[in-house]
Amino acid sequence: MSAPRLETVLRSASQEVVIGHDRRFCLIGERINPTGRKVFQEQLRAGDLSAIARDVQAQVEGGADVLDVNMGVPLTDEADLLAKAITMIQELTDKPICIDSSVVEALEAGLSVYQGRALVNSVTAEDDRLAQILPLVKKHDAAIIALPNDEDEIPMEVEKRVELTRKIIEVATKEYGIAAADIVIDPLAMPIGADQTVVVTVLETMSRIRDEFGVNMTCGASNVSFGMPSRHALGATFLPMAMLAGLTSAIMDTRTPQIVEAVKAADLLLGHDEWGGAWIAAHRARQAASA
Amino acid sequence: MTPEEILQGLYDETLVGNGPRVLELTEEGLSASMEPQTLLFDALIPSLEEVGARFERGDFFVPEMLIAGKAMAGAMERLRPLLAETGVQTIGKFLMGTVKGDVHDIGKNLVNIMLEGAGFEVIDLGVQVAPEKFVSAIEEHQPDIVGFSAFLTTTMPMFKANMNALEKAGMRNDVIVMVGGAPVTQEYADAVGADGYAADASQTVKRAKALLDEKRSMVPA
Numbered sequence: 001m002s003a004p005r006l007e008t009v010l011r012s013a014s015q016e017v018v019i020g021h022d023r024r025f026c027l028i029g030e031r032i033n034p035t036g037r038k039v040f041q042e043q044l045r046a047g048d049l050s051a052i053a054r055d056v057q058a059q060v061e062g063g064a065d066v067l068d069v070n071m072g073v074p075l076t077d078e079a080d081l082l083a084k085a086i087t088m089i090q091e092l093t094d095k096p097i098c099i100d101s102s103v104v105e106a107l108e109a110g111l112s113v114y115q116g117r118a119l120v121n122s123v124t125a126e127d128d129r130l131a132q133i134l135p136l137v138k139k140h141d142a143a144i145i146a147l148p149n150d151e152d153e154i155p156m157e158v159e160k161r162v163e164l165t166r167k168i169i170e171v172a173t174k175e176y177g178i179a180a181a182d183i184v185i186d187p188l189a190m191p192i193g194a195d196q197t198v199v200v201t202v203l204e205t206m207s208r209i210r211d212e213f214g215v216n217m218t219c220g221a222s223n224v225s226f227g228m229p230s231r232h233a234l235g236a237t238f239l240p241m242a243m244l245a246g247l248t249s250a251i252m253d254t255r256t257p258q259i260v261e262a263v264k265a266a267d268l269l270l271g272h273d274e275w276g277g278a279w280i281a282a283h284r285a286r287q288a289a290s291a
Numbered sequence: 292m293t294p295e296e297i298l299q300g301l302y303d304e305t306l307v308g309n310g311p312r313v314l315e316l317t318e319e320g321l322s323a324s325m326e327p328q329t330l331l332f333d334a335l336i337p338s339l340e341e342v343g344a345r346f347e348r349g350d351f352f353v354p355e356m357l358i359a360g361k362a363m364a365g366a367m368e369r370l371r372p373l374l375a376e377t378g379v380q381t382i383g384k385f386l387m388g389t390v391k392g393d394v395h396d397i398g399k400n401l402v403n404i405m406l407e408g409a410g411f412e413v414i415d416l417g418v419q420v421a422p423e424k425f426v427s428a429i430e431e432h433q434p435d436i437v438g439f440s441a442f443l444t445t446t447m448p449m450f451k452a453n454m455n456a457l458e459k460a461g462m463r464n465d466v467i468v469m470v471g472g473a474p475v476t477q478e479y480a481d482a483v484g485a486d487g488y489a490a491d492a493s494q495t496v497k498r499a500k501a502l503l504d505e506k507r508s509m510v511p512a
Contacts, residue, residue: 153418
């Protein structure tokens with residue numbers, strides 16, 4: 001028997017987004033992130049956050065439902081920067097935010113200024129990480145992305161990932177009183193270029209997690225196509241397959257229409273877009289834009 | 292096959308990552324009394340260099356680089372004992388690992404392939420390598436260079452933790468330290484006190500060679 005399917009509720013000050021198995025796929029826009037962007041890093045280091053506005057606009061226009069915000073600039077006070085960025089972004093948009101850092105102090109600073117119900121990115125199955133991050137999630141009534149890997153490895157076996165998922169859910173619910181509905185598992189999508197079995201593994205992991213725990217899932221969609229040509233085609237093929245297996249959201253660059261459209265088409269085909277309302281509305285919007 | 296044909300075959304088959312054929316040609320070369328170092332320096336290494344150059348230009352992709360590296364590794368397994376017998380020195384020993392807290396290994400593996408392709412002996416400690424593990428591996432293997440890889444801005448601070456562990460173990464001056472990974476910059480490498488940084492796999496090889504030359508020219512003969 002399958003576990004009941006859960007819904008994760010996120011909020012900004014004025015908008016609610018629900019991630020769920022019978023709903024349209026949740027797009028988490030990923031570009032508000034300075035990693036690998038030298039100019040952006042220098043601006044942030046100098047306290048100039050103006051470039052963030054452009055990224056926010058681009059992700060929202062591309063169809064992001066939630067915005068992932070990462071301020072990992074080396075040799076800076078990440079906590080301070082992340083808090084400032086979140087405050088600024090909440091003035092620009094009413095999309096809920098996914099607060100992205102592995103620095104506990106930065107997560108705490110971000111959660112403290114956030115208005116609404118945030119998604120925290122992320123925790124692993126490592127005991128010390130769970131002990132550091134889960135109390136913050138509980139205290140600020142947030143939801144949490146969790147990765148089923150531990151201090152030793154990223155397990156390549158479906159069974160091991162399911163086991164670590166079970167561990168995370170048990171610790172979060174029993175020891176910290178976090179609802180299973182507020183745990184979003186990242187089943188670890190790896191690059192297909194390095195090993196051609198990894199996507200089958202992650203798809204199997206997704207269906208197992210959906211059926212056994214009913215939780216929502218997300219993943220870094222662009223990981224899969226790393227190091228390969230025609231990356232957009234791979235992303236646009238991977239996500240609909242993953243959606244069928246139980247993936248309910250993805251962290252991705254929504255500026256890629258090819259991938260966003262593939263997701264919207266899959267929403268319709270999987271019965272998550274009633275009467276094709278969203279699909280047709282998107283068509284009308286394109287018509288209007290080109291008129 | 293003539294020796295020239297064997298060398299050309301080795302070069303071509305390594306380039307396309309045909310492991311079984313590379314191994315056959317290696318055997319064929321050896322049974323035709325070709326020197327192992329000829330096979331290595333006149334076919335395998337130039338081929339891997341070409342693979343790296345194509346990857347850098349965007350003409351080759353990750354799987355192609357990985358299978359070429361694998362094809363060469365297969366041949367090296369056969370040649371390594373013979374090279375040791377004939378007293379052929381590797382150009383240096385490189386100890387490599389992804390830092391603690393970080394499980395990314397594709398970039399590191401590509402760098403390993405390029406280093407081996409350039410004639411380094413590479414010892415790979417894998418991912419999630421704790422500072423004390425680097426220290427004990429340096430003790431055990433006595434490498435010329437140790438490389439720390441990090442893919443996340445949040446795991447980069449482990450470079451400093453590793454440096455401190457090296458200092459504490461009194462081995463900081465015995466080994467050249469290189470750092471790298473997607474978010475790493477020269478500025479960051481300087482800030483943690485590393486000896487070298489490179490932005491990609493082929494630059495790593497150039498930088499590693501230059502750092503070795505520098506160090507060897509400083510050591511009294």
